[in-house]
Every structure is written in structure tokens, then in C-alpha cells.
Amino acid sequence: MNFFGTDGIRGVANVHPLTPEFAMRVTMAAVKAVRRHYKTLKGADFILVGSDTRCSSSMLIYSVSAAAMSMGFDVVNLEVIPTSGVSYLVKKMGAAFAIMISASHNPFMDNGIKIFGPDGFKLSDEIETAIEQELFNETSERPTGESVGRVRKNSSFLVDPAAEYAEYVASLIEHGASQPRKKLKIVIDGANGAASPYVRKIFDARFNVEMINCTPDGKNINFNCGSTHTGPLAKIVKDSGADAGIAFDGDADRALFVDEKGSAVDGDQTIAMLAIDMKQRGELKNNVVVTTVMSNLGFINSMKQQQIDITTTTVGDRSVLCEMLRRGGVLGGEQSGHILMLDKNNTGDGLITAVSVLNLMKRTGRKLSELASCVQKYPQVLINVAVSGDKNHYKTDPDIVSEIKRAEEKFLNRGRVLIRPSGTENIVRVMIEGENKTEITNAAEDIAAKIREKMA
DSSP, X not given: OOOOXXXXXXXXXXXXXXXXXXXXXXXXXXXXXXXXXXXXXXXXXXXXXXXXXXXXXXXXXXHHHHHHHHTTOEEEXXXXXXXXXXXXXXXXXXXXXXXXXXXXXXOTTEEEEEEEOTTSSBOXXXXXXXXXXXXXXXXXXXXXXXXXXXXXXXXGSSSOHHHHHHHHHHHTSOSXXXXXXXXXXXXEEOTTTTTGGGHHHXXXXXXXXXXXXXXXXXXXXXXXXXXXXXXXXXXXXXXXXXSEEEEEOTTSSOEEEEOTTSOXXXXXXXXXXXXXXXXXXXXXXXXXXXXXXXXXXXXXXXHHHTTOEEEEESSSHHHHHHHHHHHTXXXXXXXXXXXXXXXXXXXXXXXXXXXXXXXXXXXXXXXXXXHHTTOOOOOEEEEXXXXXXXXXXXXXXXXXXXXXXXXXXXXXXXXXXXXXXXSSSSEEEEEXXXXXXXXXHHHHHHHXXXXXXXXX
């Protein structure tokens, strides 16, 4: 059985597969698989563990920590930290590997396990397959006596690791600006998640910051806030006269924006504005950006106008990462706001994305709405259909296939139809893009209705 989705293992906490017992099995299997794959681990005797703010995170942290110690590794608990902080620190500190406990943008009842190798990258499909094959292998011996692992206190390090990550991100904020006497006013929505304790540490000194949804209680993560609910943020930005709004998701590996008019700025627009700026400054390595099939046609047209090469992949940041490494690119990401800047970190980092956009605003003196206008977006409709059973059944059901084919023929050469199963939820996503919003909405609703009828 495949437990790993497009972004680790995810599900309802304390329900299989997200039980403490299973989390221990995953960790012990990860130790064996990672040891085999990475030949440089002989001197690395500890792992890192971090989490977002869900009330179930402690349960899973203790489970994976106990498992790692039973396999002879010490454990450093980073506590609440963005996923990107775990990626940065595992390489910086020389840990054997790292585990992040988070379900990203999912509701608080869910949780997940993401694993990073010693290089700061998420594990490859090959290693995840090896972990799944080791899950129920009880043959390996475990250490005893003084060889059993222990918990290492953060105080045993010269610099607190989490603080070191925050200082690194803050160091990326540029000092120079076209308007040095005026601090940009920004509203930051922490989604009551992992970004919450870091917002002031990173942004307060250089910006006029208003914080919302930065008081996590274990249950309010992503609840009507953050990158999946930007409406309230948009209203506050517009009413307060702020220059921009920034919305993180639960583990802060993605960021979406709201401009000074209260209009949403998505990942496509963010990648485009950063790509254009990086090309102008000679920093867009190999003149390439990598995005997914979900990117808006307006984004593709914008990059072509700027003579920037585009490569598209299947959905998922790991697919984007693999193609970036293959092409030697430093910028890529998803429409959802999951953006990778490999010259700064080895995974999507919402905090670094935010800093990069704010640097661009400060450096150019341009409003966010003006910067985002580099992409003239085509109307796009996305409907998420909850299904039961096999998420791929839509590919073979004749009635669903017929409905999809009808839409594809209708929008041939003037739009596109994309149907795909979610990699993290029991959902089939229906996306249609075209020139007429009413027309594409009707077609998308027809497909969604057929999927509900046959798969709900």
C-alpha cells in the first residue's frame, strides 16, 4: 500500500495511518532507508523534529522521537517551526535527517509526516518507496545501553536553532530602498500556524506590521484564515490603507498576497514578478522558471513575452523541484503560493517568498498591484469534489470520461480542461480555463456533478 502522497503522509490524527504506532514504524523504517541511501551519515548521530501548532502534534513528535532514539539517534525537538525552517536547519546543523509534523493547509484534525534528507530536500520517491517496504520489517537489531539515543536540549547549542533560522530569513531583507524613510505597511495572516511566533522576529524591525491570526490554540490553525481564506485579510488591507497583505498556510511553506486594493495575488503572479526582476538583475539562472500544469495561461503568456523559458510539471512541489534541479533553475513553484527559490532554501519557504516580494516593492518603489499586473490572468474555475473510494475512477468511468471529453472539445485551442486527483486529500479537482467565465463555470459544474454522481 502507498502511504506517501505528493507531500508526505497525511490523514486524520490518531486514525490509521496517522497513529502513534504507525508514526514510530515510519521513523524506524526511515532510519534504515536513509542510512542506505545517504553514504555520508556515519558521523551524523542526531535528527531534527519540528511541528506546526496542531493539538495532535505533540503526540506524534513524541512517537517519532522515541522511535528514532530506539534506533540509536539523538533527537533535537525544534518545537513549532515552519517546514522550511526544518529544511534549512537539517543541512545547516549536519543532522542525519529531519521530520516535520504538519498537515499544511488541512484542518486541525488532520496531521502529517514530512521527511527531509541531510541535504535539506524532501525524500525522493525512491526513498519513500524503500520506507514503505521497510514498514513491517522487524528483523533489524536495536541498540541497547549507552547506544540508545537521547533528547538533546536546544540549550546545548551555541545558538538556538529556531532563532538561527529566523535570523537567516531576516538577513535576506534588503537595507536599501527607493523610499528609505517610509516603512511599508503590511498585514500578515499567520493562519494560527507555524509562522505565528516568527512574524515579529523577522518583519518588525523593517516594516510597519499588523498581525492577525497569530494566536494558535491547537484547534484554530487554518480556520477561516491564512492562505486558504484570504477574504478577511483583503478587507483589513484595504480598510487600513496597507501596502500589502501576506497570508501563510499552516506550516508556512507557502505564501499568498493581497495588494493595496484588496485584490488577490497568487503564486503565478508572484513567480512572474520575481522572475522578471531576477532576469533584469542577472540572477535568473539558465533563464528558466518551473511551474505546474495548474499555472494560468496568462502566466505562460507573460513569461513568453519576457523571453523566459518555462517548464511545466505535474502538481506537487517535489515535481517542480526535480525539474528545477534537472534544468539548473533557481525559481519555480505553484499557483497555490508554494514557491521554491533554491538560491535561498531547498524547499518552498513562505517567509522567504514574503521577504522577496517586499524587497522588490521597496527596491522599485512600485505598488504590488502594479508588479502583479505583469500577468493578465485568464478566467479560471476550480471545483474540488469530495469522493469516496478510488480517486482515479474518473479516468475509466464512461459517463465521466464522456463529460470531460465534451468540455475538452468545446475549449480546444481557446482554453484548457484539467482533471486530477488531490495528492493529499480524498478529492478530485476540476479546473477549466478560458476566455468566458460563465462558459467555463457551467462546463466545470457539469463535470463536477457527474463525478459526484458516480464517485461520492
